[in-house]
Amino acid sequence: MEILVCVKRVPDPAENEIELNSAGNDIEQDDLVYSVNEWDNYAVEEAIQIVDKIGGSVTVASVGDEDAEEVVRREMAMGADKGLLLSDDAFENSDGKGIATILKAAVEKGNYDVIFTGALADDGAAQIGGMLAAMLDWPYASLVNVIEADDSKTIKVGREIEGGNQEMNDIDLPCVLSIQTGINEPRYVGIRGIRKVASVEIPQLGASDLGIDPDTVGAKGAKVKRVDYFMPELGEGAEILEGSTDEIIAELVERLKAKGGIK
Amino acid sequence: MSKELYIYVTHKDGAPDDSASELIAAAGKIDPDASVTAIVAGSGDNVDTVCQTIVASGSTVFKIVNEALAYPNAEIIRKVLVNILPTDAIILISHDTFGMDLGPGLSIKLDAAFVSDVIDFEGAEGDNLKIIRQEFSGQVYTHVLCDISAGAVINIRPGAFKADENLTGKGKVIDKSGDASDLTSGRRFLEVVEAEAGEVDITAEDVLISVGRGIEDEDNMEIIFDLAKVMGGEVSCSRPIVDAKWLEKSRQVGTSGQTVKPKVYLALGISGSFQHLGGLKGAPFVVAVNKNANAPIFQAADVGVVADILDFIPELTEKISEIN
Ligand SMILES: Cc1cc2nc3c(=O)[nH]c(=O)nc-3n(C[C@H](O)[C@H](O)[C@H](O)COP(=O)(O)OP(=O)(O)OC[C@H]3O[C@@H](n4cnc5c(N)ncnc54)[C@H](O)[C@@H]3O)c2cc1C
Ligand SMILES: Nc1ncnc2c1ncn2[C@@H]1O[C@H](COP(=O)(O)O)[C@@H](O)[C@H]1O
Numbered sequence: 001m002e003i004l005v006c007v008k009r010v011p012d013p014a015e016n017e018i019e020l021n022s023a024g025n026d027i028e029q030d031d032l033v034y035s036v037n038e039w040d041n042y043a044v045e046e047a048i049q050i051v052d053k054i055g056g057s058v059t060v061a062s063v064g065d066e067d068a069e070e071v072v073r074r075e076m077a078m079g080a081d082k083g084l085l086l087s088d089d090a091f092e093n094s095d096g097k098g099i100a101t102i103l104k105a106a107v108e109k110g111n112y113d114v115i116f117t118g119a120l121a122d123d124g125a126a127q128i129g130g131m132l133a134a135m136l137d138w139p140y141a142s143l144v145n146v147i148e149a150d151d152s153k154t155i156k157v158g159r160e161i162e163g164g165n166q167e168m169n170d171i172d173l174p175c176v177l178s179i180q181t182g183i184n185e186p187r188y189v190g191i192r193g194i195r196k197v198a199s200v201e202i203p204q205l206g207a208s209d210l211g212i213d214p215d216t217v218g219a220k221g222a223k224v225k226r227v228d229y230f231m232p233e234l235g236e237g238a239e240i241l242e243g244s245t246d247e248i249i250a251e252l253v254e255r256l257k258a259k260g261g262i263k
Numbered sequence: 264m265s266k267e268l269y270i271y272v273t274h275k276d277g278a279p280d281d282s283a284s285e286l287i288a289a290a291g292k293i294d295p296d297a298s299v300t301a302i303v304a305g306s307g308d309n310v311d312t313v314c315q316t317i318v319a320s321g322s323t324v325f326k327i328v329n330e331a332l333a334y335p336n337a338e339i340i341r342k343v344l345v346n347i348l349p350t351d352a353i354i355l356i357s358h359d360t361f362g363m364d365l366g367p368g369l370s371i372k373l374d375a376a377f378v379s380d381v382i383d384f385e386g387a388e389g390d391n392l393k394i395i396r397q398e399f400s401g402q403v404y405t406h407v408l409c410d411i412s413a414g415a416v417i418n419i420r421p422g423a424f425k426a427d428e429n430l431t432g433k434g435k436v437i438d439k440s441g442d443a444s445d446l447t448s449g450r451r452f453l454e455v456v457e458a459e460a461g462e463v464d465i466t467a468e469d470v471l472i473s474v475g476r477g478i479e480d481e482d483n484m485e486i487i488f489d490l491a492k493v494m495g496g497e498v499s500c501s502r503p504i505v506d507a508k509w510l511e512k513s514r515q516v517g518t519s520g521q522t523v524k525p526k527v528y529l530a531l532g533i534s535g536s537f538q539h540l541g542g543l544k545g546a547p548f549v550v551a552v553n554k555n556a557n558a559p560i561f562q563a564a565d566v567g568v569v570a571d572i573l574d575f576i577p578e579l580t581e582k583i584s585e586i587n
Pocket of ligand 1: 539
């Protein structure tokens, strides 16, 4: 099975507290630590496991600037066979449809049976997989947390729906699936793994390589534009307990007792 | 703004989902004067019951009845909507697991703009709708301009818009079943497998000590169980803890886990994403402990402590066991 996994470079939620800058219109960019979008690691792991079982190859592709190469390389260190960096000044500030347009062009240059995306990224949109599928006119399933694949022309997938219930579907190949966390346990990537792929050439494709009209992507093609980041007046929120740790604990214990929290 | 506004109504056992009235409220926020058309698709008599409930709140209803719609397969419903929606329409969909399946692809097929997980609207500038959403799990907010000149698909966050309980009126039901052609799909629904019950039933607990990614390491989980023991409560968690296989799925609180109604809820090292808070009902007394003073959980909590749980929790446990 030929699998393409779309991966995005994002500020690592475990390493950063996302805050506004001093001007109050953008996030504070200094010292941000980046990594692969959490969901995409599950997608790459799943692709590797499927290929290990039934054969084929895994390609990872990312739309981004030069820095996105590091996440492609990291996923290759996990075990993906090939990497693609889709990069061009014309791609900057694309909206979801723009990103999907770029990925679609990359899909059409290959010969894939299945495309994986993560279910969600840092922007919280959960949109790329569904858009890409509709553009390709391939069937789509979102929030997939089980895949049963063999050599046939269909695969069985489970979608995680409300309450953790699972909606089972048969889906024809080729198809696009967005992968939900928890589907597997992504393998650990050590220094040695990274070193092994350190000098692998990662092809970089731009608008003309992909046959994309620059006006249909980037800021020009975007119907949806983020104007700024901000923090609204949030109202009171929680009463924050202050003082020494001992004082805070004494106060908290009283509150918990009063509310029946300590039996 | 003179766009036609539509909402897509999901339903179960003849009753519309709570999100239906929230979508009507969201449509009202886009344009208070617009008449809203609700779309109800399905099979069997239940569809009529749903339509009657919706027309009683004054909306027009497009009804589509077809055997192929017995289970809401987003791939098939997308085709229905492409057939019946006029060009340039704005359609609102709930941003739940069905809406995530439907919305993005629908926008492509309608050649319309798509914005997901919307929490508020702030009017329009010409053909641009001014929208509020969040990024980074609610840590920051954004203003988004969405060009609606060719229509839009907008996914609305569940719970973000307050439903107007007093809506009455007399809408009419228009049967559009005949317009829905080609209801086949490359994805065929098989069955729903219910989540397995676990050893503990967190939905029956009065006191929940809930742990999130802030616990950092499986070895640290011990301090949470120690606290739960001295408090006489049970341990629950956010999703990443289950993904890491540190706790069983039946302990997960949230939209894709359990809905709980405790009296007291401790959120320890949990950021407060809407999917997590979506599982917390019945207005419990919420205590949040988080090292980030700006974590969204402090907006949902009654009392907050800004601290490292790895230091704070053992001390709290010791104090409570002294008292016991
Ligand atoms: C379709 C879908 C369904 C989902 N369903 C659910 C669901 O049912 N339940 C659920 O929980 N999530 C669900 N999620 C995931 C959700 O979006 C969030 O990713 C998740 O809730 C985050 O969990 P968290 O708060 O533990 O982790 P994070 O968001 O990573 O937050 C960790 C917090 O811990 C704090 N912290 C870190 N270290 C420490 C320390 N030492 N001491 C104190 N604080 C510390 C940080 O400041 C941060 O606020 C779902 C997502 C999707 C897409
Ligand atoms: N710039 C990008 N390059 C490659 N894939 C992306 C990019 N942005 C989003 N994706 C894919 O789309 C998924 C969902 O992201 P989103 O729709 O932005 O929430 C991610 O998990 C990735 O698989």
